[in-house]
Amino acid sequence: MRLLKVFLAAAVFPITAFAQGTAQRGIEVGDLNRSVEPCSDFYEYANGQWRAQNPIPPSMVRWSRRFASGELAKEQLKGILEEVSRKQDWPTGSVEQLIGDHYASCMDEARLEAQGLTPIKPLLTDIDGVKSAADVQRMIRRFHELDIAVPFALGAASDNHNPSQMITDIAARGLGMPDRDYYLKPEPRFKEAREKYLEHVANTFKLAGYTPEAARAAASTVFALESKLAEASLDNVALRDPKATDHKTSFADLRKLTPRFDWVAYFQGAKLPRADLNVEQPRFLQEVDRQLQQTPVADWKTYLKWHLLHSASQSLSRPFQEEIFSFYGRYLGGAKEEKPRWKRCVESTDALLGEALGRKYTEKYFPPEAKARMQEMVKNLLAAMGDSIQGLDWMGPETKKKALEKLSTFNPKIGYPDKWKDYSHVKIRRDAFWANVMAGRRFNVVDDWSQIGKAADRGRWGMTPPTSNAYYHPLLNEIVFPAGILQPPAFSMEATDAVNYGAIGVVIGHEISHGFDDQGAQYDARGRLSNWWTDEDLVKFQARGQCVVDQFESYFIEPGLHHNGKLVLGESIGDLAGARIAYLAFKKSQQGKPPAPTLDGFTPDQQFFISWGQFRGDAIRPETQRLMIQGDPHPTGKYRVIGPLSNMREFQQAFSCKQDAEMVRPAEKRCEVW
Template sequence: MKWPAAAGVLFLIAGVAGAAEGGQHGVQLGDIDHKTEPCSDFYAYANGNWRAQNPIPASMTRWSRRWAASEANKDRLKVILEAAAATRAQHGSIAQLTGDFYASCMDEARVEDLGIKPLQPLLTEISHIRDSAGLQREMQKLHAMGVIAPFNLYGLSDDRNPDDVIVQIDAAGLGLPDRDYYFKAEDRFQQARSRYLAHVQRMFELAGYAAGDAKAAAQAVMKMETSLAQHSLDNVALRDPKSTDHKLTFAQLTQLMPNFDWPQYYSASKLPRGELNVAQPELMKEIDRQLAATPLADWKIYLSWHLLRSAAPSLSKPFVQEDFAFNAAFLKGVQEMKPRWKQCAESADALFGEAVGKIYVERYFPPQAKARVQEMVENLRLAMRETLRDLQWMSASTKQRALEKLATFRPKVGYPDKWLDYSGVRVSRDSYWDNVVAGRQFNVRDNWSSVGKPLDRERWGITTPTSDAYYHPLLNEIVFPAGILQPPAFDLAASDAVNYGAIGVVIGHEISHGFDDQGAQYDAHGRLKNWWSDADLKAFQARTACVVEQFEGYFIEPGIHHNGKLVLGESIGDLAGARIAYRALQISRRGKAPLPTIDGFTPEQQFFISWGQFRGDETRPETARSMVQGAPHPVAKYRVIGPLSNLPEFQQAFQCKTGAPMVRPAAQRCEVW
């Protein structure tokens, strides 16, 4: 791929920092709060000054240099999309697809004029359903356009044989964030239920229902969803892959749900009737029971509601504003909507990510960046290999299997080698919602078409401009898109200590997911299969219990603390990521001159400050409460102080005294990897 000269622009937003010999800079000096001792509160020390000077924008839930960089990616997408929209490109080309999609989204006058009209044919269709067979046909039709209720069906690798892509049937169809919102007695959950009822009623009123009918419809939705929630697993149970591993034949699926016409659903979806997995059988039984017991009128209201909530962000202002008022303002504390262009850019990336991403990397991701990150990945793998080799608590036989698993890790950096072909998608400038449907239908068909075929390991599960990364346990791969490979995570102009402290810890974090409480249940071939001896597994679980206990003690406000079991995997990732990234930094210097001190900070200090500056988000209280309830990641403060307080290397780097807040007592210190 050819790279234009403009690609270097991506790396010019790091800010001002001192420079070492050769031009490489160190940490962000102006971000540091020198009034705070690093051994007392490293989260406040590393970038407390930046947070004080950069309050959370009204349209955001969290804010830090990392989130600012993620939003800057949207500015680049805007340049790409506006250029495409300004031309009339050849039909079927990437420029035509992305340009017409963006133009239809930005045509607010047209969107406002249409109002709910684009959705009306589907709502009318639902209202005319006459029997259960018609209801089930409508469910399949809605699923094919990404409206997933009351369950979700998609293609994914088989937990027991990852090279086979099978049908996975999972929970969906709740309008509140998770099952516990329907039952917990605390005031914030009761308030959420009350606000949700009002929200559903208001959306039905916007769709043309009289106030009394809309109120009755909201009550019907809440009743159905509460019953579905009652038969759903909670967030902690869902973290154990064994709890969602229920392999069935097609015949067994029809026996599990005798009231559902699975042959018709599969035929309409063009799915092969092979083996499949049902993540939550009890929920599917409840859906089947409700097909027989719940009045058809309530089912039609339920489907209408989930169509409305799915479409609302793509309709006229009253729907967009009501959706924002509940899902963003109330649940997360966001104060205002993002500008229209940014919403349109995010939508284009979500639906046509590889079309937009292909242009993104051509303009903004130079080959030298990919090469340097690939080198870092290899050093991180070597650090993990040496860590595993040196373990004292793991037997030789289990250690060998762990090393075999690490050897099969497949890293993906920057962008796919093979891009999706969108040439068959029909997009015009007439109706934004219709274009959203076209994009959703393409993505659903693309996914369903993978079922029954050999796994395509070249596919990515994240778009190129996304500022994030992931580990896939079934594919045993770690993925770092171009969108995260920019300051403050990665900067070609930064010292190795700074880069290893930021993107290096992220790389180590993703590698360690292969050996966290979930990933450790998958073997070198990505199979859900035990590879541990009984004694080693017991020792591993004792070590992870330390992390659970540590995070149970972290409160975001009085009375609300983290659920240690919910955040266990991500907290293991942060702890191991910091440890092995630090080791990888030392590996990178073997045979080379020592790294320099920059601006008075040693390389070791730069490493840890870099992590604090990359990870140090300010978070809205409402968002923090939502995260504690349902997110697998801890809030940023504890992603900084949690892992570092366990590391002797951190204590040594800042000469922290025993008993300092950032130094956990030796008897309580957690070490997994």
């Protein structure tokens, strides 16, 4: 999951030292599909039996022990929210009042059904009152204050050339489909998606009171404007290159770039400093400027109404909820049914009031000893990465020195922030769900905008504590592991080191290696977008990356549809390096200890690799796999297991695989980066 363009996410689970004298547990032997040879298909061997016995739940699009753990965390949050929402006399502005009343308002389905479209009618009326291009621009800023990022997004970001400073960043947004290719490419799957999208937009307008004919016309208007924006947008592969979105610009030059947009009024209204900023996609912003002149105001009003309806649908009555799920959840994602209401209300509370909810969550589910052990594990993996860099035979001493310098500046964040956000002035009521959503969104937007023009606050987090995920931020050179992902059942206090290093260890290594993947390697030790490679070493690094690209281009999810190697390059380097670094750290951890045990017939090395297969081996619906290979920088679960391990001699040795085995890449095709 990427919250910002620089965030590179990967799931992770905790490791804690098991108590002396406690029986050690190995891998989940019941998950193995022993009818398959590990050297033939390790994805199926490692946990094929678990997937066969645990089909994807109807409301989910991916499933594994890892995803089950993330859903368990939501049940834990539900318990917290139900407890605090039962009491209605909490002090106003307290954490308990805020999260309790928001959850209660979300769960009040009877009120939502009775209100229908009423909660957003004031905004719809304001859009009806738009008369000019200047009015359109004022409405765009109002939308941005509600975190409705159309047709562009504006927020705070670290300066690529001075990461200690926060500047305004303007990014391309404003599309209702996943990316530009859905509007422009001729393949049948994209054509079908366009037809389904037009139907979905029209259905939503009908729910808002339009006649069928007017709704179809409105949908065509929306699609026409979005298609023009899509034509001016970069594709997902181009967006992976930080240089492609690095366009530092003065405020004066921003006005010259887009002369029809009144940036003075926007920045005054938003109370933003008119200092240097970054425009990620200048061509896109020019197209927005052009459409302000060429597209009739009436069409802009239709476009704005659609994006308001789209943004608010989950907060309105049941027909709106069902319609948005029908396109995004069922058609695009493949889910069979919506998540239960309580779960969506938990997710809403986390999205809007995440650090308030996170305080209650971490008090109950993240003990200090878990944080201490994670800090120790990260330290071990950083040391292993240092050993790996020093041992590289393809990198020269000058580049090695720079790489080690960068490694030394890594900043790990574990569990939760040292300083919590103060939500006490957010107005949350039990009887006004959409009003609460707007209040929470406004708070988060103002909180973000307040950072612009200031020194970067390295104590801030880009994910909420209950989030079941992790990320690396190259400009701050930090790896972040929220408490929500540092939970059982993937980790057990009784697990062997091999099992723990195979799960958490690989993913810690994965996050560390993002600092040295195709994107991260372009940022130096201070987080600047600056080349620190010798020409010769850079060529060698890129050649090793091309090996990974070629490998993943050969992985098909269905006939005629394969991974985009350039899109998944960074995450695949992360998996490959993570597995190698974690294995090295595991071996070092055993020095000076009694020999690691063989359990259930599996050696420590076999436990390590099986643990990775069981951790990462997701079942994924076909529709979601198609979405992933189009726009997700992560490969599908099957190839996150098979891809890195098939390059590792240590895996081949652990399972005595023959040279011609499916899980052993030929020597001339074996990929080794870090």
